[in-house]
Amino acid sequence: MNTIVALATPTGRSGIGVIRLSGDDSLRITGELVADKTFGPTPRTAYLKQLHDRATGDVIDEAIVTYFKAPHSFTGEDVVEISCHGSPVLLRQVIEICLAQNARMADAGEFSLRALANGRMDLAEAEAIRDLIDAQTTASARQAVRQMRGELSQRLQPLKDDLLDVIVVLESALEFVEDDLPEVQAENVKKKLSAIANETTKLGVTFQAGRLIREGLKVALVGRPNVGKSSLFNALLGSDRAIVTDIAGTTRDQIHERFTIRDIPISLIDTAGLRETTDTIEGIGVERSRATMADADIVIVMLDASEEITDEDHEILDSVKDLNYIVALNKIDKTPSFDVDHIIAAENSRLGYLRPKITPLSAKTGEGLDDLREAIIKPFDPEDITHSGFLVTDARHHDLLIRTNSEIEQSLGQMEQKMSEEIVLIGLHNALRYLGEITGETTTEDMLTRIFSTFCIGK
Ligand SMILES: Nc1nc2c(ncn2[C@@H]2O[C@H](COP(=O)(O)OP(=O)(O)OP(=O)(O)O)[C@@H](O)[C@H]2O)c(=O)[nH]1
Numbered sequence: 001m002n003t004i005v006a007l008a009t010p011t012g013r014s015g016i017g018v019i020r021l022s023g024d025d026s027l028r029i030t031g032e033l034v035a036d037k038t039f040g041p042t043p044r045t046a047y048l049k050q051l052h053d054r055a056t057g058d059v060i061d062e063a064i065v066t067y068f069k070a071p072h073s074f075t076g077e078d079v080v081e082i083s084c085h086g087s088p089v090l091l092r093q094v095i096e097i098c099l100a101q102n103a104r105m106a107d108a109g110e111f112s113l114r115a116l117a118n119g120r121m122d123l124a125e126a127e128a129i130r131d132l133i134d135a136q137t138t139a140s141a142r143q144a145v146r147q148m149r150g151e152l153s154q155r156l157q158p159l160k161d162d163l164l165d166v167i168v169v170l171e172s173a174l175e176f177v178e179d180d181l182p183e184v185q186a187e188n189v190k191k192k193l194s195a196i197a198n199e200t201t202k203l204g205v206t207f208q209a210g211r212l213i214r215e216g217l218k219v220a221l222v223g224r225p226n227v228g229k230s231s232l233f234n235a236l237l238g239s240d241r242a243i244v245t246d247i248a249g250t251t252r253d254q255i256h257e258r259f260t261i262r263d264i265p266i267s268l269i270d271t272a273g274l275r276e277t278t279d280t281i282e283g284i285g286v287e288r289s290r291a292t293m294a295d296a297d298i299v300i301v302m303l304d305a306s307e308e309i310t311d312e313d314h315e316i317l318d319s320v321k322d323l324n325y326i327v328a329l330n331k332i333d334k335t336p337s338f339d340v341d342h343i344i345a346a347e348n349s350r351l352g353y354l355r356p357k358i359t360p361l362s363a364k365t366g367e368g369l370d371d372l373r374e375a376i377i378k379p380f381d382p383e384d385i386t387h388s389g390f391l392v393t394d395a396r397h398h399d400l401l402i403r404t405n406s407e408i409e410q411s412l413g414q415m416e417q418k419m420s421e422e423i424v425l426i427g428l429h430n431a432l433r434y435l436g437e438i439t440g441e442t443t444t445e446d447m448l449t450r451i452f453s454t455f456c457i458g459k
């Protein structure tokens, strides 16, 4: 394998910048850099070394050089990590010298890809490193670490073993026995298959929470103009991000911002107030609001508690009734709570489906905001997310678990109908392949390229 080089730390000024080399020539190239052709460091020992530009004879930096001898390195190849001072100019220069010595710039994720190829980790573990680097909350970082340490792979291994056992039984029945599989054995096989199907279902179900901690919730704020959407948007973010005025139709375009509620990332979208309008720009904004609503995980419909509920409000409430929505009753600082109760009661009797979801609040004073935060994440069972066990967080893994499950269920159905082993086996082989794709044993080259292209350079 040729030797690759990359900056392992972010570009830009920093205290330290780490350059990483991996491949057979790593040590030779480092020898050039430290102007010592016989450089033979003890593995896993830090050396303070002067780095030289041999072309000019200049000392360009003093750096800490650490050698990881194959196969005991991240990639399983000879690896050298050079911790330079974090000057972009200097780091560029060191990389140039490595390139001149026949190293090649690493592709995105190429260090991890080599680690996978050399059996240092499986695919799910490599993906977890990427997820850990990309994690936006401590909850998703925690899940990524569990997966990185092999938890998903360990959970899948017994399923793969059992599935393989079943396949062997059925294959040999096919090879050696003229008659059908003996009844006892068939029952055994079915039991095992049901257990595997159960496990894949259980794991698959955790994706709902897993997706949430990783990708978060898309929450859209809608309502007629001037009810205080942008005010609430700002209050939830804790900054004056959106323009607020008492002119109806202030917000034209949508504004997205992120924040977290109990460690769940929330992508909040402020939208243009919904109303019939002849203004072209506002009209486009209203159109976008409607599209956003349909696409959101949760819609917050805002009403103004200081005014009568209007036909426009009712129309908006009607338009969200098939969506996941909650109602924020804003401006309660303006009206005595008696009136608020009155509005809620009137609305509840008029629109039964509203009942449990109205949150009275004031974007101005902050009253009721905590209740709203809880209401937003309530349907997603945050307790589950923050305190639960292992979660599947990757859509690819979830998809493969579902496919595994449906193949096994299909094979089980075929066994019930006493179809031939040959037919039953097709689904089981598919299921085994899908499970293998999660950990990478049966993943195609194309797929690997696609997956690793989502990694960052130097990882
Ligand atoms: N008293 C009081 N006034 C509020 C509250 N929330 C918003 N307002 C006022 O209501 C007016 C409209 O607020 P915005 O946040 O711009 O309303 P909006 O729903 O975003 O309006 P559009 O962008 O036009 O759709 C402003 O004058 C705010 O100061 C509240 O809780 N109490």
Ligand SMILES: [Mg+2]
Pocket: 229, 230, 231, 242, 243, 250, 251, 270, 271, 273
């Ligand atoms: Mg607004």
